[in-house]
Amino acid sequence: MVDKSVTKALSVTRGLGIGDQEVIPILEDLLTVYGNDWTLIEEDNYRTLVDAYFEHNENKGVEHKSMGSGRPAKRLHLAGKQERAFPKMNHSSGKSTSQESRTPLTSSRLQIIKASKPSASDSRFESSSRLSHAQPNNKVDSSTSSGVAAGAGDRKSQFLRSSPAVKSFDGPFGEPSCSHVTRENVPSKLQKNRLPKPSTEKRINDLPLSPKPITMIRPEPQKPPPRIDHSDRPIIQDEKKRVNFLKDITKGTEKVKISLIDEIGNETLPKFNYIPQNIIYQNANINISLARIVDEDCCSSCSGDCLSSSIPCACARETGGEFAYTAQGLLKEEFLRACISMKVEPKEDHFVYCKDCPLERSRNDDNSERCKGHLLRKFIKECWRKCGCGMQCGNRVVQRGIVCKLQVFLTHEGKGWGLRPLEDLPKGTFVCEYIGEVLTNMELYNRNMGSGKERHTYPVTLDADWGSEGFLKDEEALCLDATFHGNVARFINHRCSDSNLVDIPVEVETPDRHYYHLAFFTTRKVAALEELTWDYGIDFNDINHPIKAFHCRCGSANCRDNTRKRK
Numbered sequence: 001m002v003d004k005s006v007t008k009a010l011s012v013t014r015g016l017g018i019g020d021q022e023v024i025p026i027l028e029d030l031l032t033v034y035g036n037d038w039t040l041i042e043e044d045n046y047r048t049l050v051d052a053y054f055e056h057n058e059n060k061g062v063e064h065k066s067m068g069s070g071r072p073a074k075r076l077h078l079a080g081k082q083e084r085a086f087p088k089m090n091h092s093s094g095k096s097t098s099q100e101s102r103t104p105l106t107s108s109r110l111q112i113i114k115a116s117k118p119s120a121s122d123s124r125f126e127s128s129s130r131l132s133h134a135q136p137n138n139k140v141d142s143s144t145s146s147g148v149a150a151g152a153g154d155r156k157s158q159f160l161r162s163s164p165a166v167k168s169f170d171g172p173f174g175e176p177s178c179s180h181v182t183r184e185n186v187p188s189k190l191q192k193n194r195l196p197k198p199s200t201e202k203r204i205n206d207l208p209l210s211p212k213p214i215t216m217i218r219p220e221p222q223k224p225p226p227r228i229d230h231s232d233r234p235i236i237q238d239e240k241k242r243v244n245f246l247k248d249i250t251k252g253t254e255k256v257k258i259s260l261i262d263e264i265g266n267e268t269l270p271k272f273n274y275i276p277q278n279i280i281y282q283n284a285n286i287n288i289s290l291a292r293i294v295d296e297d298c299c300s301s302c303s304g305d306c307l308s309s310s311i312p313c314a315c316a317r318e319t320g321g322e323f324a325y326t327a328q329g330l331l332k333e334e335f336l337r338a339c340i341s342m343k344v345e346p347k348e349d350h351f352v353y354c355k356d357c358p359l360e361r362s363r364n365d366d367n368s369e370r371c372k373g374h375l376l377r378k379f380i381k382e383c384w385r386k387c388g389c390g391m392q393c394g395n396r397v398v399q400r401g402i403v404c405k406l407q408v409f410l411t412h413e414g415k416g417w418g419l420r421p422l423e424d425l426p427k428g429t430f431v432c433e434y435i436g437e438v439l440t441n442m443e444l445y446n447r448n449m450g451s452g453k454e455r456h457t458y459p460v461t462l463d464a465d466w467g468s469e470g471f472l473k474d475e476e477a478l479c480l481d482a483t484f485h486g487n488v489a490r491f492i493n494h495r496c497s498d499s500n501l502v503d504i505p506v507e508v509e510t511p512d513r514h515y516y517h518l519a520f521f522t523t524r525k526v527a528a529l530e531e532l533t534w535d536y537g538i539d540f541n542d543i544n545h546p547i548k549a550f551h552c553r554c555g556s557a558n559c560r561d562n563t564r565k566r567k
C-alpha cells in the first residue's frame with residue numbers, strides 16, 4: 001500500500017519534471033509530520049507535497065541570498081515537539097546539518113498551506129469573487145504562489161492549473177478571476193503602480209515575490225465624477241464661513257471650468273440644466289444648410305487666418321469690408337463704439353416697426369397692440385464651415401466658445417446670483433454667448449401663461465433684423481429662453497445704461513437673420529471680480545408687459561426704474 005502510494009506520488013511530481021531524489025526526502029518529512037497518514041498528502045492531487053517541495057527550494061534560495069546580504073534568513077520554526085524532530089540550520093557557518101536540504105514544515109505552515117486552498121468559505125476568495133464582478137481581470141491572487149522561489153514558478157503554476165483544488169472563480173465574462181493572471185491582464189495603471197517593471201513578458205508567478213503570502217491587487221477605488229444634477233451637487237461647504245462652492249457648473253461642457261460661490265451662505269442653488277449651445281425646443285424653424293450659404297457669404301478660397309490676408313475676404317463684407325475683430329481677438333474700437341451707441345442712445349431711425357408684429361400676434365387676444373418697434377442692430381459675421389480658413393482664424397471668435405475665467409457669485413445687492421471675471425478683461429473682449437432653448441414667441445408666450453404664477457423667465461427676443469424680414473411666420477419669430485436650459489449668461493444681471501457688457505448679434509451658420517447668436521463683449525476694461533452686467537433694455541414703466549419687471553437694484557446713476565428711485 002505504502003509502496004503504491006509512493007509510486008503514485010512520484011509519478012505526479014515526475015510529471016512536473018521534479019526528480020525522485022529531490023522529492024523523496026520531502027515526502028519522508030511529510031509522512032513524519034502527518035504520522036504516516038497519506039490522506040492529507042494525496043489530497044488535492046498531492047498539492048501539499050508539491051507545495052512542500054517548492055517551499056523547500058525557496059527557503060534554500062532565501063537562505064543563500066539572506067546570508068549574502070547579511071539580513072536574517074527567513075526561518076520556519078516548528079512548534080512544540082515537532083521543532084525537535086527536524087534539524088535546524090547552522091547560522092554561524094551558513095551551512096545546515098546533515099538534513100540541511102530539508103525545509104522544516106511547521107504546523108502553522110501546514111495551516112497556511114491548507115488555508116491557501118481556495119474554498120467557498122474562504123473570505124479572501126469571497127472578496128476576490130466579489131471584486132471580479134465589479135472589475136473582472138483586475139486582481140492577482142498570488143496566495144497560490146506564496147513562498148515560490150523565482151524560477152520554480154512555472155512548474156508550480158503548471159501543477160496548480162491542473163490541480164482541481166485550484167479552482168478559478170469565474171468572472172462575469174467567463175474568464176478565471178483568480179490565479180495565473182498575466183501582466184497583460186492587469187490594467188496598465190495597476191502595472192505601473194504596483195508591479196515591478198517587466199523586462200520581458202512573464203507570468204506574475206515568475207516575479208520575485210514578497211514574503212507576504214497573499215498579494216491582492218485591487219483597483220484603486222474610483223471617485224465618481226462630480227455631477228451637477230439637482231439631487232447630488234458637489235458643494236464644498238466651509239461650515240465656519242458658510243461658504244458654498246461648486247467647482248464647475250458647466251458639467252465639463254465648456255473649455256474652461258466655471259465655478260459658483262456663495263460667500264454669504266445658505267442661498268439655494270440655481271435649478272437649471274447647463275448647455276453650451278442653443279437647442280431648438282420644438283417649433284422653431286432654423287434652416288441650416290450649405291446650399292443657403294452663397295459664394296458671396298463665405299470665403300472658400302481662403303486658408304489659415306483670414307485676418308492676416310492683405311485684402312479682407314467676403315466674410316468682412318457685412319462689417320463694411322473690415323473684420324470686426326483685431327488680431328488679438330478683441331472687437332475693434334470703432335465697431336464696438338457703434339454697437340454701444342445704437343443700444344444706449346438709439347436714434348428714431350434705428351427702430352423698425354412690423355406691420356404684423358409677432359410679439360403682439362403671440363398674445364392672441366383683443367389686447368394686441370401696434371408694434372412697439374425693434375431696434376436695428378449691427379451684426380458681426382464670422383467665417384464658418386463653407387469657408388477655407390481654419391478654426392483658429394481670427395474671424396471665428398464667438399464660435400470657439402468661452403475662454404475667460406468666469407465665476408458665478410451671490411451678489412450683495414439682493415440681485416441673486418451674478419457673474420464676474422476672475423481676471424482683468426480688456427475692452428472688446430468676448431465673454432460668452434447667451435445660450436438657451438430656441439423657442440418661437442408663441443411657445444414662449446404659452447410657457448409664461450401656462451405656468452399660472454408670476455415667474456422670472458430669461459427670454460431674449462431675436463428681433464435684431466425683424467425690420468428687413470417683412471412678414472415673419474410664427475415659427476420664424478424666435479427667442480432664446482435660458483430658464484430651464486442655458487449657459488453662464490443666464491446669471492448676468494441687468495444694469496441700466498452704463499453696463500460693462502454689450503450684446504451683439506452674430507451670424508455664424510445661416511444668413512437667415514431670424515436666427516443668430518447673441519454674444520457679450522466688454523464695453524470697457526473690466527477688473528477681475530467686478531460684476532459683469534448688461535442692459536436688458538427693459539422698460540420698467542411698461543405695466544402692460546406680460547412679465548412683471550423686477551425692482552431694479554443696478555445702482556446706476558442712470559437707473560430707469562422710477563418706482564425704485566421714488567422709494
Ligand SMILES: C[S@@+](CC[C@H](N)C(=O)[O-])C[C@H]1O[C@@H](n2cnc3c(N)ncnc32)[C@H](O)[C@@H]1O
Nearest residue numbers: 415416417456490491492493494550552553554
Ligand atoms: C437673467 S437673471 C440674472 C441672474 C439672477 N440674478 C439669478 O439669480 O439667477 C435675471 C433676474 O435677475 C434679477 N436681476 C437682474 N438684474 C437685476 C437688477 N438690476 N436688480 C434687481 N434684480 C435683478 C431679477 O430677478 C431678474 O429676473
